[in-house]
Amino acid sequence: MKSQQTPGAPGLDVKNLCSRKLWELAASRSVDEAELLAIADELQLRKHYLIELEQVLPPQLSQRH
16 A cells, blocks of 8 residues: 655555545545645545545645645
8 A cells, every 4th residue: 555655645655546445544544644635635636525525634634625
């Protein structure tokens, strides 16, 4: 899971994870804030999870999207 580096999230390669896995990571809170931001940015690009993403992000992060 943590192979190539993604800008903003050292070690977490969000581009190579499926949307469901990204969603699971965000919902589980098993990632740090930088990784959560990278996940949010990637899922925003995949628009079909945007509404669900807003529900799990902390308020300070959900305002970005």
